[in-house]
Amino acid sequence: MWKWVAAVAAAVLIFGLGGIWLRLGSDQGQTGTSQALIPSEHLTDGKALYEANCASCHGINGEGQPNWRVPNEQGVYPAPPHNNDGHTWHHADQQLLEIIAQGGSLPNTGMPGYGGILNQAQMEAILTYIKTFWGPEQREFQEQVTRNRQQQTQ
Ligand code: HEC
Incomplete structure (x- = not known):
């Protein structure tokens, strides 16, 4: 027993x-994994929205259009890449969200404004997804640019 x-x-x-x-x-x-910083449902949503609205010009992996630095005869630039090769990661979140909402600032820009089509949360989800095209250095640089910009506008 x-x-x-x-x-x-x-x-x-x-x-x-x-x-x-x-x-x-x-x-x-x-x-300690950096993936945990991005809520996964946000990311999936952003991926689907990016592929539906943006990939036709900016490429499925953010590779942009060929010769994106050279304007055509009408002076319109092709869509730039969003990956490490481009300069999207040089700009603060606030500025990128403005471009997405209002379109390009050049008079004959090829970048349409999405403010009337997508809501703020959807545009932010797309931006979160675009950030997955960047390497760790580009991410860190862009986070710093975004923080600097926040301090300037406070
Ligand atoms: C019809 C083609 C087209 C579509 C669709 C498009 N873009 Fe663009 N985009 C452009 C072009 C062209 C530019 C370059 C800006 C200019 O010429 O004024 C640009 C520029 C940008 C920039 C600035 C890039 C940088 O490196 O400074 C961002 C951010 C951007 N687009 C995001 C988006 C997002 C997000 C979507 C989808 C919601 C989208 N674009 C859909 C053509 C397009």
Whole structure:
């Protein structure tokens, strides 16, 4: 009889400790990854919206149109890339959101304004998705530019 009690007690102890150990292990696995900073539903939404509205010009992977630095005969520039090769990551969030809402600032711009088509949350979700085209250095640089701009406008 006492043997059984001891065996059950030992089993409870082992399972209990095992559970704690497993929980600690999985917690550690979830912290410290940069992916965790972007809420996943935000990202999926942004991807779908980008592919539906923007990819036809800026490319499915943000690669832009060929010879994007050279305007055509009418002086209209092709769509620039949003990846590391372009200069989207040189601009603050506020400025990029303005361009997305209002369109390009050149008189004969090829960039339409989306303010009447997409709401603010959708434009922000697209911007969050565009940031996945950047490397760690571009992300860090653009975060700094965005912080500087915030300080200037406060
Ligand atoms: C019809 C083609 C076209 C579509 C569709 C389009 N763009 Fe553009 N986009 C352009 C062009 C061309 C420019 C360059 C600006 C200019 O010439 O004034 C540009 C510029 C931009 C810029 C500034 C880039 C930089 O590096 O400074 C952003 C940001 C941008 N577009 C985002 C978007 C987003 C987000 C969408 C979808 C919601 C979108 N664009 C859809 C053509 C397009």
